[in-house]
Amino acid sequence: MNESKSYFVVAVFAALALFPLVSGNYGVDFVTKIMVYAIFALSLELLVGATGLVCFGHAAFFGIGAYAAVLLSAESDPSNIAWLLPACVGTAAAYALVVGALSLRTKGVYFIMVTLAFAQMAYYVVHDTPLGGGTDGIYLTLKPVLGSLIDLDRAVTLYGFTLACLALVFGAMAVLNRSRFGRALAGIRVNEQRMRASGFSTYPYKLAAFTLSGGIAGLAGFLFAVKDGFVNPEMMSWHLSGAVLIMIILGGLGHLRGALIGAFAFALLQELFKSEAIFGAFAKHWHLGLGLSIIASVVLLPRGLVGLPGQIRARLLGGKNAAEVKA
Amino acid sequence: MNIATSKAPEVLLRGHNITRRWGGLVALNQVNVELTRGTVHAVIGTNGAGKSTLINILSGEFPPSDGRVELLGQDVTLWQQPRRARAGLGRSYQRNTIYPSFSVFENCRLAAQASQQKPWQWWQNAQSCQHSCGIAEGVVARSGLTGSRNISAGLLSHGQKRQLEIAMCLATQPQVLLLDEPLAGMGAEETDRMLAMLQELKTDHAILLVEHDMDAVFRIADCVTVMVNGSVIASDTPAAIRSNPQVQTAYLGDH
Numbered sequence: 001m002n003e004s005k006s007y008f009v010v011a012v013f014a015a016l017a018l019f020p021l022v023s024g025n026y027g028v029d030f031v032t033k034i035m036v037y038a039i040f041a042l043s044l045e046l047l048v049g050a051t052g053l054v055c056f057g058h059a060a061f062f063g064i065g066a067y068a069a070v071l072l073s074a075e076s077d078p079s080n081i082a083w084l085l086p087a088c089v090g091t092a093a094a095y096a097l098v099v100g101a102l103s104l105r106t107k108g109v110y111f112i113m114v115t116l117a118f119a120q121m122a123y124y125v126v127h128d129t130p131l132g133g134g135t136d137g138i139y140l141t142l143k144p145v146l147g148s149l150i151d152l153d154r155a156v157t158l159y160g161f162t163l164a165c166l167a168l169v170f171g172a173m174a175v176l177n178r179s180r181f182g183r184a185l186a187g188i189r190v191n192e193q194r195m196r197a198s199g200f201s202t203y204p205y206k207l208a209a210f211t212l213s214g215g216i217a218g219l220a221g222f223l224f225a226v227k228d229g230f231v232n233p234e235m236m237s238w239h240l241s242g243a244v245l246i247m248i249i250l251g252g253l254g255h256l257r258g259a260l261i262g263a264f265a266f267a268l269l270q271e272l273f274k275s276e277a278i279f280g281a282f283a284k285h286w287h288l289g290l291g292l293s294i295i296a297s298v299v300l301l302p303r304g305l306v307g308l309p310g311q312i313r314a315r316l317l318g319g320k321n322a323a324e325v326k327a
Numbered sequence: 328m329n330i331a332t333s334k335a336p337e338v339l340l341r342g343h344n345i346t347r348r349w350g351g352l353v354a355l356n357q358v359n360v361e362l363t364r365g366t367v368h369a370v371i372g373t374n375g376a377g378k379s380t381l382i383n384i385l386s387g388e389f390p391p392s393d394g395r396v397e398l399l400g401q402d403v404t405l406w407q408q409p410r411r412a413r414a415g416l417g418r419s420y421q422r423n424t425i426y427p428s429f430s431v432f433e434n435c436r437l438a439a440q441a442s443q444q445k446p447w448q449w450w451q452n453a454q455s456c457q458h459s460c461g462i463a464e465g466v467v468a469r470s471g472l473t474g475s476r477n478i479s480a481g482l483l484s485h486g487q488k489r490q491l492e493i494a495m496c497l498a499t500q501p502q503v504l505l506l507d508e509p510l511a512g513m514g515a516e517e518t519d520r521m522l523a524m525l526q527e528l529k530t531d532h533a534i535l536l537v538e539h540d541m542d543a544v545f546r547i548a549d550c551v552t553v554m555v556n557g558s559v560i561a562s563d564t565p566a567a568i569r570s571n572p573q574v575q576t577a578y579l580g581d582h
């Protein structure tokens with residue numbers, strides 16, 4: 001990551017840290033939601049952008065993390081974050097381990113379909129059995145706490161906690177991408193055959209990435225459940241799996257910043273097209289506007305929003321520096 | 328050249344009665360091949376003779392239907408490709424299989440990382456891994472790519488990409504090299520450079536060379552195996568192969 005990119009990331013996190021000082025409750029809640037989606041998007045970026053595995057069932061891990069947060073919480077006392085959070089992450093990661101172990105035996109479009117199938121299975125388990133409260137979902141009445149230090153029932157505390165999680169995940173993934181593990185994942189993305197010929201057993205690498213990714217998605221799910229105090233089967237639906245894929249594509253695949261920017265762009269576009277103040281009666285057809293704007297961005301921004309400054313620079317400087325900008 | 332006769336040749340890779348069937352088609356029929364340290368063993372034959380299938384089976388891309396592969400005296404027939412690679416078997420591909428978006432150095436470094444993977448050290452920067460960086464510096468220099476060290480591999484010329492392919496192979500520190508048409512599409516000068524490199528590598532490696540360029544094959548090979556329709560019809564010194572009537576008919580008949 002070069003300097004301007006690091007400055008950008010630091011500026012974004014600084015802005016996020018200061019945001020609650022200038023915003024009301026609605027804003028804090030809204031940005032908390034976006035940050036949760038950003039963690040979710042980062043988890044998928046590890047698979048799609050870093051390893052080249054397109055998973056179309058990522059909502060399952062998100063949903064499992066969320067359901068675990070509710071189902072594992074005691075009804076009488078607030079649960080302790082110190083064990084509840086690892087338990088939620090662990091449950092999601094465990095499911096990811098099983099799904100990954102089976103689905104990674106397939107490749108390409110079959111992999112996409114198998115991950116979707118596993119997500120649908122999880123969806124119907126919570127949708128059609130008493131375990132998850134059926135279509136109505138279940139409530140989380142007592143938000144988890146960490147002693148008297150952290151009480152996630154307070155919106156601003158939850159905001160700070162989510163921001164800290166986001167920063168940790170972002171930082172850890174930035175370090176991981178440069179490590180030998182990360183380089184091996186990149187090698188698998190670019191040329192798996194060569195990796196195997198060099199002596200890398202690629203299956204365990206992919207399985208480790210898949211499990212890790214599922215665990216991080218579970219963390220996002222936990223935060224989402226705590227934020228809303230409510231879970232329902234829609235959190236595991238393929239719509240959400242699709243939406244998070246769109247976030248990372250919109251932001252720019254292969255960049256951690258892309259997942260961050262994509263989550264914000266997606267949520268803001270959604271708010272924009274839902275706004276009756278701007279679109280009046282048309283606002284209820286917000287899916288159409290969102291869809292068209294995403295198609296437009298894919299056509300006009302082949303490398304996502306992350307590539308936008310480079311594209312502008314290339315346009316301004318003319319063709320001679322195009323290769324340099326691309327690198 | 329009487330040095331070799333003073334002790335028994337060191338066989339590093341042996342394919343024993345290798346047969347591969349695809350449904351009813353017999354792609355390889357009872358092929359025997361031996362690679363000894365210090366020699367280049369060329370495999371020639373027309374398209375579809377089974378040369379690439381042989382390389383794929385020896386390197387572990389897929390298993391033989393029948394027969395056995397021995398690497399450094401061990402039966403590795405059931406070993407997957409990555410395990411064979413770690414045990415000392417390197418291969419190059421007919422089509423370039425480099426990482427085009429990575430730098431030349433990183434291409435080699437990543438290959439070198441295979442012998443000390445340590446994926447659990449996720450906090451340590453790969454660029455500070457002395458093991459892989461050291462090996463990569465060595466092979467980049469050895470393959471004459473120092474000048475292009477930091478550029479994206481995708482921007483190299485075709486000949487340089489072939490050199491990089493060999494360099495990546497060497498970065499895994501193999502004892503046996505299986506090279507699938509390393510000279511394909513190269514100009515005369517590039518061919519000379521590659522042959523000089525192979526000549527040098529030959530001293531401490533066992534090399535299997537699949538190649539269409541007959542001049543090059545007869546310049547460098549110590550042993551030539553001729554394949555037709557999945558079977559070996561002759562395996563001998565280059566001089567003997569050249570004057571073998573069976574080979575002449577097979578070749579003249581098909582061309």
